[in-house]
Amino acid sequence: MSLKVYEATCTAPINIAVIKYWGKRDTKLNLPTNSSLSVTLSQDDLHTKTTCRVSPDLKDDHLWLNGKEEIIAQNKRLTNVINEMRAQRKRMEENDNSLPKISDYNLHICSNNNFPTAAGLASSAAGFACLTYTLATLYQLQLDNVQLSTIARTGSGSACRSLQGGYVAWEMGEKEDGSDSHAIQVATREHWPEMQAIILVVNDTKKKTSSTLGMQHTVATSPLIQHRIKHVVPKAMEDMKKAILNKDFDSFAEITMRDSNSFHAVCADTFPPIYYMNDISRAIVNAVHDYNAAKAALGSAQKYTVAYTFDAGPNAVLYVEKKDANNVLGVISRLFPAAADNNIYERFTFNEKEVDEVLAKMSTPVYQQMNAFKRIIDTKVGDGPRILAKEFNENVSLLKANGEPKELL
Numbered sequence: 001m002s003l004k005v006y007e008a009t010c011t012a013p014i015n016i017a018v019i020k021y022w023g024k025r026d027t028k029l030n031l032p033t034n035s036s037l038s039v040t041l042s043q044d045d046l047h048t049k050t051t052c053r054v055s056p057d058l059k060d061d062h063l064w065l066n067g068k069e070e071i072i073a074q075n076k077r078l079t080n081v082i083n084e085m086r087a088q089r090k091r092m093e094e095n096d097n098s099l100p101k102i103s104d105y106n107l108h109i110c111s112n113n114n115f116p117t118a119a120g121l122a123s124s125a126a127g128f129a130c131l132t133y134t135l136a137t138l139y140q141l142q143l144d145n146v147q148l149s150t151i152a153r154t155g156s157g158s159a160c161r162s163l164q165g166g167y168v169a170w171e172m173g174e175k176e177d178g179s180d181s182h183a184i185q186v187a188t189r190e191h192w193p194e195m196q197a198i199i200l201v202v203n204d205t206k207k208k209t210s211s212t213l214g215m216q217h218t219v220a221t222s223p224l225i226q227h228r229i230k231h232v233v234p235k236a237m238e239d240m241k242k243a244i245l246n247k248d249f250d251s252f253a254e255i256t257m258r259d260s261n262s263f264h265a266v267c268a269d270t271f272p273p274i275y276y277m278n279d280i281s282r283a284i285v286n287a288v289h290d291y292n293a294a295k296a297a298l299g300s301a302q303k304y305t306v307a308y309t310f311d312a313g314p315n316a317v318l319y320v321e322k323k324d325a326n327n328v329l330g331v332i333s334r335l336f337p338a339a340a341d342n343n344i345y346e347r348f349t350f351n352e353k354e355v356d357e358v359l360a361k362m363s364t365p366v367y368q369q370m371n372a373f374k375r376i377i378d379t380k381v382g383d384g385p386r387i388l389a390k391e392f393n394e395n396v397s398l399l400k401a402n403g404e405p406k407e408l409l
């Protein structure tokens with residue numbers, strides 16, 4: 001006879017930083033050398049989904065990521081989060097005898113990302129936020145989002161910012177134990193609903209230098225990062241919070257682009273240098289500056305209509321207000337053409353006359369190589385993690401009744 005099963009399934013969003021986290025002062029606890037700030041993107045488009053189950057039936061702990069087993073004991077990031085959540089549950093059980101002793105049961109975890117893993121699309125952020133949130137739901141822990149963020153941080157730094165929706169700051173903190181290094185919401189997604197993001201996926205394969213290692217090399221070898229930490233980021237954080245609260249797109253855009261450039265400059269200052277952006281990324285940067293100038297010349301009251309940012313990879317994330325998103329994409333479709341048999345732009349309809357008007361004021365040449373993008377994701381600002389089920393539900397769970405992972409769809 002099968003014994004009682006406790007299970008939870010949740011989803012969590014990715015976040016894309018507009019002020020980047022790059023550098024650790026403590027590599028075990030993922031304590032950063034600077035604060036950072038990000039925008040949470042909609043889970044309707046990109047998300048991690050995770051099911052966690054405990055039961056006296058299960059013989060060992062197991063975790064499957066995108067259908068493939070990961071050995072938990074060999075992955076410090078996973079053990080950090082899982083051990084801490086178990087310990088929290090155990091303390092609760094010790095203080096309340098009426099609670100079932102589920103912290104002693106083995107765990108089966110199944111997690112799927114609906115987008116490429118380890119390709120610079122913040123999979124570790126969504127992944128560890130989802131793991132933390134799903135375990136908290138399973139174990140019924142009474143922790144708020146700020147407390148959860150300190151635990152998710154020990155899995156992957158950027159994950160602490162995916163526990164809330166909207167605009168989220170990760171305050172670096174000062175304490176050695178990391179208890180004050182957590183994420184705080186700056187504004188909800190409803191505060192600035194016009195904000196949209198367009199992700200131009202240039203490459204969706206696993207990157208050569210992981211963020212974890214890349215930032216450690218930068219801290220160890222780059223003199224420039226000291227300037228970034230001490231003088232650039234503190235002011236950018238203050239100015240960015242004001243820009244968001246005032247819904248001031250010009251300031252938001254300029255700080256975002258400058259910070260992306262500052263981050264890639266410290267990567268280039270690393271020895272040997274790290275280059276995440278490629279020729280297509282740089283062509284996008286030039287096109288965005290040219291586009292902004294053309295719009296201003298055509299009488300736009302804004303200095304910037306669109307902003308770019310690049311994480312540890314060549315993919316561009318463009319932030320743009322809803323009123324401008326279609327025109328920006330229309331111009332991109334002309335400058336980065338798709339071959340006749342490539343339908344990447346097909347789902348969009350552009351006002352070709354308005355696209356021509358902007359292009360006439362621009363000097364960026366058409367990119368010679370066709371099919372620059374593997375995929376285009378147009379999305380909006382989103383909410384924090386969602387609970388899909390607090391018990392086993394066959395339709396929602398990623399695990400079969402016998403505890404094995406379901407086949408990937």
Ligand SMILES: Nc1ncnc2c1ncn2[C@@H]1O[C@H](COP(=O)(O)OP(=O)(O)OP(=O)(O)O)[C@@H](O)[C@H]1O
Pocket residue numbers: 048065111112113116117118119120121122123124125126127128131158210211212311312313
């Ligand atoms: N759903 C998940 N559950 C648990 N761990 C995950 C999940 N998704 C990703 N990870 C972990 O995160 C690692 C990828 O992190 P990495 O920082 O290299 O790439 P990324 O997060 O996609 O890119 P970046 O952080 O630079 O934007 C994976 O190899 C895996 O260990």
Ligand SMILES: C[C@@](O)(CCOP(=O)(O)OP(=O)(O)O)CC(=O)O
Pocket residue numbers: 016017019020021022030036124125155156157158159211212213311312
């Ligand atoms: C460029 C970034 O995306 C780097 C993210 O680094 P990670 O959070 O993936 O690093 P670890 O803490 O080692 O897991 C910038 C950012 O998201 O702030």
